[in-house]
Amino acid sequence: MDILLISANREKSPYPVFPLGLSYLAGPLAARGHRLRVLDLCFADDPDAAVSEALLDFMPAAVVISIRNIDNVTFPGSRSYLPGVRKVVDLCRGKAPVILGGSGFSLMPVELLAYLDGDYGVVGEGEEVLPELVASLADGASPRSLPGVLVKGEAGCLPARLVQNIGPAERSHFTVDRYHREGGMANLQTKRGCPFTCIYCTYPILEGNSIRLRPIGEIVAEIRSLVDGFGVSYIYFVDDIFNYPPEFAEELCRAIIAEQLPINWTAFINPAFVTPSLLNAMIAAGCDAVEFGSESGSAQMLRNLGKSFGVEDVRSASRLCREQGADFAHYILFGGPGESEATIDESFSLMDELEPTAVIAMTGIRIFPGTPLHDAALADGVITSRTSLLEPVFYISPPIRETLCRMVTERALARKNWVAPGLEINMSDAMLEALRHFPVRGPLWKLMKRLGRSRVKPM
Incomplete structure (x- = not known):
């Protein structure tokens, strides 16, 4: 069967992100003998024309559209991606x-299938079930x-099925070099699942709350393929938490x-599981920056x-x-339940x-169904049972709802290492374009040391 795979993500702020989820689907589909065409809309100058051309030229028997995010989860500068995705679906219908x-899509699958008017939806991990769905369509079952x-x-x-044997991503259909060049890094996953209970987090919903580890030899081989096959020199480990379990993280570093x-890399890490031994191993393995999801002080x-x-x-x-x-860098989420000026x-x-090196501050916390x-x-009256969450809706502690942005802006502007994307403090699309002219690999926040005083709007 001829299958067109479309990555609908067009967001390039703060940098374009390689469509890892879709690349995980390509391998199992190709292994079943399907002929694949990948259309990545992230770099498309005219996405409508690109979709129409691919449909006419390839004439697929099925179209798979991957939705990475439904909005930019940023307040007050929120923007929804759904109208653009719906246009893609309209062109394919x-x-x-x-x-x-x-x-x-998996965050609100029933609502999104109805809103986008797709024919079928795959909830959760699709490596195993998508080939089965395609086979049923081919057989008329x-x-x-x-x-x-x-x-x-x-x-x-029926409940989604978690993949137990997570294979390597199949990147041969994608422009890995362009993502590395314009985004400053490639991405790679070492595990899935999160056992922690942060009240806002969707990882346990998407990946389950039991950790599934990939074989370390396979991870190292995938890094080698990125280096030798695509010229990658910087990697971002996209795990929810890289350093848990800590023994696994240290073993991986020793293997690297x-x-x-010959790589450098960064990852999100949990401050409770940082030891001198692990950090030394991380640095020796090429880690030159870490991100903490600290969320509050x-x-x-x-x-x-x-x-x-x-x-x-x-x-x-x-x-x-x-x-x-x-x-x-520390990521801070302002406005959660009980937040006050103090x-x-x-x-x-x-x-x-x-x-x-940097503090990345977000005001308000995006509300997703299924989370505490x-x-x-609901209990605090921020939303009601009738509130649609397809559009970005943010929790802000009711007593400071009207003053939160002002308080964060005033304090962040007095500090040169703070970034507040939604408030455009040291972060805007124009500034990001300027920063990309620096010869840097890895997260752009590392350049905060080179910036002067804090500012609103671009330089």
């Missing part, structure tokens, strides 16, 4: 059955019995060192957000990074003490 999937498969006009689906892979807010660590863990991990000379000041005070934050938003 009637040409071939349209199958929707991806992490963004009903896919209703397949786990995680939605059918247009029919209610619900033994293989003498207030002990009370860390508890409210369901974090697995405390303020002292944040202090200790930051101190180790500074002592070892690794750049590090807890905001605690976060700024702790960041002043720790002196990270959704329940809190």
